[in-house]
Amino acid sequence: GEDVEQSLFLSVREGDSSVINCTYTDSSSTYLYWYKQEPGAGLQLLTYIFSNMDMKQDQRLTVLLNKKDKHLSLRIADTQTGDSAIYFCAEEGSQGNLIFGKGTKLSVKP
Amino acid sequence: NAGVTQTPKFQVLKTGQSMTLQCAQDMNHNSMYWYRQDPGMGLRLIYYSASEGTTDKGEVPNGYNVSRLNKREFSLRLESAAPSQTSVYFCASSVEGRTYGYTFGSGTRLTVV
Numbered sequence: 001g002e003d004v005e006q007s008l009f010l011s012v013r014e015g016d017s018s019v020i021n022c023t024y025t026d027s028s029s030t031y032l033y034w035y036k037q038e039p040g041a042g043l044q045l046l047t048y049i050f051s052n053m054d055m056k057q058d059q060r061l062t063v064l065l066n067k068k069d070k071h072l073s074l075r076i077a078d079t080q081t082g083d084s085a086i087y088f089c090a091e092e093g094s095q096g097n098l099i100f101g102k103g104t105k106l107s108v109k110p
Numbered sequence: 111n112a113g114v115t116q117t118p119k120f121q122v123l124k125t126g127q128s129m130t131l132q133c134a135q136d137m138n139h140n141s142m143y144w145y146r147q148d149p150g151m152g153l154r155l156i157y158y159s160a161s162e163g164t165t166d167k168g169e170v171p172n173g174y175n176v177s178r179l180n181k182r183e184f185s186l187r188l189e190s191a192a193p194s195q196t197s198v199y200f201c202a203s204s205v206e207g208r209t210y211g212y213t214f215g216s217g218t219r220l221t222v223v
Contacts, residue, residue, distance in 0.1 A: 008150065031210055042200060042216040043153075088152060092209045095158060095166065096141055098202075102152040 006089050006101035013109050018076040020104045022089030027070060029092040034063065034074045037086045037103070046087070047074070076106075084108045112136050116201050116215035123191045123222045131186040131218050133201030139213070140206035142184035143168075144176060146197040147217075153200065159184055161206055191222045 006022040024032065034046040049056045049063045049072070056063045062075040076083055086103040093099045114135045123129055135142065140161045145153040155168030159178040173195060175187045184203075188195055201215040 004152075033209070033212075043214045045212070048210070090209075093155070095155075095168070096160060096204065096206065096209065097143055097155050097158055097168065098153075098209050098212060099155075100152040102150055 004089055004091055004099055004101035006104050008102060009105050009107070011107045011109065012079050014079060014081060016079055018074075018079045018083070018106055018108075020074045020076075020087050020089075020106065022072040022074075022101055024070050024072060024089070024091040024099075026091050026093070026099070027067065031092060032063075032065065032072050033088075033090040033098065034061075034072075035088040035090060035100075037088065039085075043088065079106075079108050081108045081110060114201055114203055114213050114215035116199075116218050118218060119216070120219050121221070123188075123220065125192060125222060127191050128187065128189050129191065130188075131199055131201075131220075132183070133185065133215060134183045135201075135203040135213070136182065137203060137213060138181070139203035140181070141204045142178065143202045143204075144174075144184070144186045145200045145202065146170065146195075147200060148197050156186065156199075188220075191220075193222045196220060196222045 003025045012018045033048045035043045036046045060077045064073045088103045089101040090098040117132045143158040144156040147153045157176040159165045162181045199218045204212045
């Protein structure tokens with residue numbers, strides 16, 4: 001079945017790097033996504049990676065994809081307090097929908 | 111650009127009451143989705159509409175009905191609300207069959223007492 005797993009919590013100090021990990025099951029996903037949700041807000045697309053890539057960098061964000069292990073990670077460099085949020089990994093479902101992990105709550109301490 | 115608009119933003123219902131959550135998009139997307147978000151559970155698909163005139167069940171459809179009123183609008187109805195339906199509901203839309211360009215509404219926070 002389709003499933004996405006990620007750890008629920010991550011705590012880092014301001015200025016450190018954060019790495020959020022995710023495993024997924026559907027190897028046919030064309031795209032894999034990272035969404036960010038700030039408290040009380042909706043989901044904001046943070047970044048995505050095309051399945052034939054193994055890395056994508058976008059300013060402070062680096063996405064790594066290991067298709068063999070079905071492992072996706074999001075690295076945030078120089079983490080700031082404004083990065084505190086819940087981060088969701090998502091793969092494509094068979095119904096054109098997105099299948100989300102349970103979300104990783106990132107806490108950034110000053 | 112409004113994108114995906116959900117109404118209302120907040121609602122409190124008593125057990126057994128009914129209500130309809132409204133969703134409209136102005137991006138000419140064919141596909142629309144309803145998700146619910148519960149703490150520690152991520153987002154789970156309730157119902158979706160791949161194109162105008164079609165609706166299908168998702169992962170957690172029990173207790174809900176949907177209507178794809180036209181290409182723009184996709185409503186979610188709770189006929190007899192239960193406390194287990196306390197959640198945040200998100201509507202989303204996309205080009206048919208494609209997750210790239212998925213757009214979410216800002217959510218409806220529903221409490222059933």
